[in-house]
Every structure is written in C-alpha cells, then in structure tokens.
Amino acid sequence: MRYLVLIGFLFYSWCVGADVPKYTVLPNPASTQFSITFDQVDLSFVSVEIYSVLGSKMNPSSVRQNSGMNSITVNVADLPDGIYLLRITHKDSQSTKRIKVQH
Numbered sequence: 001m002r003y004l005v006l007i008g009f010l011f012y013s014w015c016v017g018a019d020v021p022k023y024t025v026l027p028n029p030a031s032t033q034f035s036i037t038f039d040q041v042d043l044s045f046v047s048v049e050i051y052s053v054l055g056s057k058m059n060p061s062s063v064r065q066n067s068g069m070n071s072i073t074v075n076v077a078d079l080p081d082g083i084y085l086l087r088i089t090h091k092d093s094q095s096t097k098r099i100k101v102q103h
Contacts, residue, residue, distance in 0.1 A: 029100035047089040
C-alpha cells in the first residue's frame with residue numbers, strides 16, 4: 001500500500017492493493033490525446049476516469065481488456081488546459097495519477 005499526498009501542489013498518487021497493473025501515461029502533458037499502456041494478467045474490466053482538481057468527473061469509461069499488453073487512448077481535446085487526476089480501477093483496487101492537458 002502506497003500513499004503520497006502533496007496538497008499544496010494539487011497532486012496525489014494513491015495505490016491500494018496489488019491488483020492494479022502498472023501503467024504508463026504518454027504523453028504527459030497531453031494536447032489532444034494520451035495513451036495508457038499496461039500489462040494485464042487476466043481478462044477483466046478496467047475503469048478509466050478523469051477528474052478535475054475540483055472533483056468533477058470528466059469522461060468515465062469502462063473497457064474490457066485482454067490479458068497481456070493493452071493500450072487505451074483517451075481523447076482530451078475538449079478539456080480545458082489544466083491539471084487532472086486519472087483514476088484507473090481494476091477489480092477492487094485503484095490507482096491515481098496526475099495528468100496535465102496543455103493545448
């Protein structure tokens with residue numbers, strides 16, 4: 001279990017449990033889209049949610065992923081410039097990363 005909170009910078013990373021696959025988000029900052037790449041052990045659903053720093057959910061999606069390497073492309077062209085929180089949920093575990101949208 002890992003917690004990192006830096007309130008003054010409006011950034012946090014939170015990982016609970018061991019079921020969330022390790023993932024990369026590129027590019028960050030993103031202008032029109034970014035890709036989430038991860039290696040998944042089994043066939044299951046992965047939930048991808050983007051939140052504003054004020055807590056508003058921007059574009060939730062749930063995607064069924066195969067075992068092995070997976071990539072999800074997320075369109076952020078309609079989001080205003082700013083800092084967002086990307087939350088990935090897999091089974092009962094979740095992980096959150098900071099992403100920046102800059103057009």
